[in-house]
Amino acid sequence: MILDLRELVVGVVNTIPFAFEDSGAELSDDLTSAEVYVEGAAENHAGYLTLSGKASLQGVARCGRCCKEFPVRLEFLLSYKMAEGLANEDEEEFLLLEDGRLNLSEVVRDQILTEMPFRFLCKEDCKGLCPVCGCDLNVERCSCDTREIDPRWAALSSYFEEDNENDHT
Ligand SMILES: [Zn+2]
Ligand SMILES: [Zn+2]
Helix, strand or coil, rough: CEEEEHHHHHHHCCCCEEEEEEECCCHHHCCCEEEEEEEEEEEECEEEEEEEEHHHHHEEEEECCCEEEEEEEEEEEEEEEEEEEECCCCCHHEEECCEEEEEEEHEEEEEEHHHHCCCCCCCCCCCEEECCCEEEECCCCCCCCCCCCHHHHHHHHHHHHHHHHHCCC
């Protein structure tokens, strides 16, 4: 979505509202499908240009622990200052317009990638899959011995064992 803000920049109008939809599936490998709904407005406050609104991502994500797919809905606030051309050394604070135009899809994508969770979980305490038999530990219990599977946990448990031995001496 390219926003044409030329009339806003020259002051013909004070507000340019926007609402559009972009695909969001490519934002993360863990999203099997996603749409991004964007709405808001660009405003000219006596020469001070702002853009505000929100982006809602709705779709289906794959749980990072149990691999189950589940619906996700995330919201991202959009709030920026804009400037035409190079402002000054503060330019990093601004979205820069090119000939009065702004690639809003790109702005939204950057915002989402900055705030997106590192991984999606179907629920905060998802138990994941058994690393031995692969069963979903949220719905079944298996009798696999998983204590030695992860070398980090193995190191940790021997540490505790040593600790106990010291207690007895
Ligand atoms: Zn899960
Ligand atoms: Zn198992």
